[in-house]
Amino acid sequence: DSSWQEAVQYDGANGKMQFTIAFDQVDSSATFHGVSKLRFDMPRTDPTFLRERIANTWLREIGIPAVCATSGQLVINGNLYGLYVAEESVGHGFVKKFFPGNSDGDLFKEGWTPETNKSDPNWTRLDTFWAAQTPGDLAAIVDVPNSLLSWAAECLLNDGDGYWGGDHNFYIYDEGAKGYVFFPTDLDSSLDYLGQFTSDPLFWWSARDQWLLPIPQHYLIMLGDAGLRAQYIQALATELPRLDVAEMQSWIDTWSAQIASAVAADPHKPTDFMPGDFETAVALARSGVQQRADYVTSWLQCKSTGTGADSDGDGYIWCDDCRDDDASISPGAPEICGNQIDDNCNGVVDEGCPTTATTGP
Numbered sequence: 001d002s003s004w005q006e007a008v009q010y011d012g013a014n015g016k017m018q019f020t021i022a023f024d025q026v027d028s029s030a031t032f033h034g035v036s037k038l039r040f041d042m043p044r045t046d047p048t049f050l051r052e053r054i055a056n057t058w059l060r061e062i063g064i065p066a067v068c069a070t071s072g073q074l075v076i077n078g079n080l081y082g083l084y085v086a087e088e089s090v091g092h093g094f095v096k097k098f099f100p101g102n103s104d105g106d107l108f109k110e111g112w113t114p115e116t117n118k119s120d121p122n123w124t125r126l127d128t129f130w131a132a133q134t135p136g137d138l139a140a141i142v143d144v145p146n147s148l149l150s151w152a153a154e155c156l157l158n159d160g161d162g163y164w165g166g167d168h169n170f171y172i173y174d175e176g177a178k179g180y181v182f183f184p185t186d187l188d189s190s191l192d193y194l195g196q197f198t199s200d201p202l203f204w205w206s207a208r209d210q211w212l213l214p215i216p217q218h219y220l221i222m223l224g225d226a227g228l229r230a231q232y233i234q235a236l237a238t239e240l241p242r243l244d245v246a247e248m249q250s251w252i253d254t255w256s257a258q259i260a261s262a263v264a265a266d267p268h269k270p271t272d273f274m275p276g277d278f279e280t281a282v283a284l285a286r287s288g289v290q291q292r293a294d295y296v297t298s299w300l301q302c303k304s305t306g307t308g309a310d311s312d313g314d315g316y317i318w319c320d321d322c323r324d325d326d327a328s329i330s331p332g333a334p335e336i337c338g339n340q341i342d343d344n345c346n347g348v349v350d351e352g353c354p355t356t357a358t359t360g361p
Helices: 002-014 051-061 092-098 123-131 135-141 144-156 217-223 226-242 245-265 277-305
Strands: 019-022 037-041 069-076 079-088 107-109 170-174 180-184
Touching: 051 069, 051 079, 051 245, 069 245, 079 245, 123 135, 135 217, 135 226, 144 180, 144 217, 144 226, 144 277, 217 226, 226 277, 245 277
Parallel strands: none
Antiparallel strands: 019 037, 037 079, 069 079, 107 170, 170 180
C-alpha cells in the first residue's frame, strides 16, 4: 500500500497504519449495525483529514455509488491511536443499496479483483471488457452514459488518483445487459490534493510534467472519438449544477470544526505536520471547491462557443489545447520521440516511436 510505504519512509516508527475491521472474518454473516467491514483510512498526504468524507458524501448525494463515510478516532486498548475517515466496505451489501433488484452481478476492484461472486466471477466477460479498443467495443460492454457521469463527477472533485485523473482506485460493476459501470473509490486524492484546480477536464495529465503512467484504456477510447467526447462534455454539463459550492463549503466548515481538536490530539500525525497546516489545508480545500467549479464553468463555455484565448499562439484555443502555454504541444502536433510528453494531445506518450531493445550483460 503506497500510503503505508510513505508513512514508513517519512515517519518511521510513528507512521500511521491504516486498518480494516472485519466483523465477518470468522462468521461470514456477522455485521456491526449492518456493516460487514469498516475501513479506517487516513494517508499522510491529506492534511484536511476530510477529503474522502466530503467527496463520498457528495457522490452519494448525486446518486453515484460511494461509501458512507464519517470521521472517527481509533482507540486501541485505551490508548488513542489517531483520527481517521471511517468508511463502510464495498461488497454485496453495498451493491444492494445502489443496484436494487440487480445486485447479483460481478463487482471488480480496479477492474481485476472480484469483490462479489469471488469463487465464480465471469472471467470471459471481464476479458471482453479489457479487450475493448473501439467505441463499438466500449458500447457493447460498458454502461457508457453512467460511466461518463461518474468520470465527470471525479473531474469536478479534482480527483488525482481515480480512473479520471489517474489509472486506478475505481470499481466496475456488471449490470448485465447495460454492461459494466465505473464508479470511484479511495478518494483521499481529491479536492486540494494537487494544490491547483485547473486540471483540464479532458487532458487532465497536462498539468503534470512527464506523466509516465499510461492514460486508462477506456478513457482513451472516449478521448479518440468525437461522439464520445461530446457525450462526456455533456456529462460534465449535467454534473456541474449538482455541485452546490455553498453546501460543500458548509460541510468543510462544520466538519473541520468537529475534528479540529482530534487533529491536534492525533499522536500519529506526519512528523512534518506543523501548527497551522490543518487550517491552511482546510482553507485551500474550501476555496478550491469554488475555483474548480469556476474553471469547469469557463471551460464548458469555451467549448460551447468555440471562442477563447490562445495564449501560446499555436492556433488552438485554450479549451482545445492540452498545453496552452507551449506552442509545440497541441492537437495535431508531431510526436517527439523520447521526450516523455504527450505532444499531440491524444493521451499517448511517444506513440509510433521505435522501442530500444536491451539485453543483459
